[in-house]
Amino acid sequence: MTRARRFFSCLGDDVRLASMLLIHAEKELCVCELVEALNENQSKISRHLGQLRNCGLVKDRRQGQWVFYSLHPELPDWAIKILEQSSVAEARSLKVMTQRLGSMRNRPERATVDA
Amino acid sequence: MTRARRFFSCLGDDVRLASMLLIHAEKELCVCELVEALNENQSKISRHLGQLRNCGLVKDRRQGQWVFYSLHPELPDWAIKILEQSSVAEARSLKVMTQRLGSMRNRPERATVDA
DNA sequence: ACTGTATATACGCATAACCACATATATACA
């Protein structure tokens, strides 16, 4: 009863939950984008992302001055499904955050790794 | 971002997660059954069940000397689905606990409320 | 080399979470 419990502990914090849901929705986000979308200070965001990384929920890649976070490729299927359900539950606030993201100026460009 | 987060906080503890999954699987369990299945002391189980009740995840009903816990009837759909996925993730330990339940002696009889 | 931007992390502190143990309450039954 420890895999799932660890997963839930990670999601049991507003910043981490919101980060996970946004990353899930947007595929990949850098710290400064999350800072903007969640409207929280950088140190807080970084710290929580670090935790998510340590727990194996996300992976990071550096590109220039930015560090981009995405869901860890080996996240089990049940974990993904739980994120999907959580997105349903939090659709409202997720929308607000996505809008803040959309109206953000100077978003870093990705080195289009994907297709 | 608070409904889901509260839910996850509740599941972010071994005793509470295991209790929720077992209750979900068995429909209704009393404290002493959970004590046996989880192999934990009564005080610990009771306290965590109290928390789950306060958070609206379970409801309780007294029958004689026993108090039976079941999932709260108004648990939203997404919450149920998350419990289902968690049961997949924790199938192994869930099985162990279910077996301990099965071999328990003197299990209290339910006043068959259902059908 | 210097400056600015992005990110990570160390530190000290405040509070929350959890536990074991003891005790209180509720019910059943003699």
Place this chain on the structure above:
DNA sequence: TGTATATATGTGGTTATGCGTATATACAGT
């Protein structure tokens, strides 16, 4: 009423968690 079983909860102590602030590191552009 007295005893046994089941459950809930108060108390004190320990550990874990989260935060803000300050600082360190990494990279980009000059």
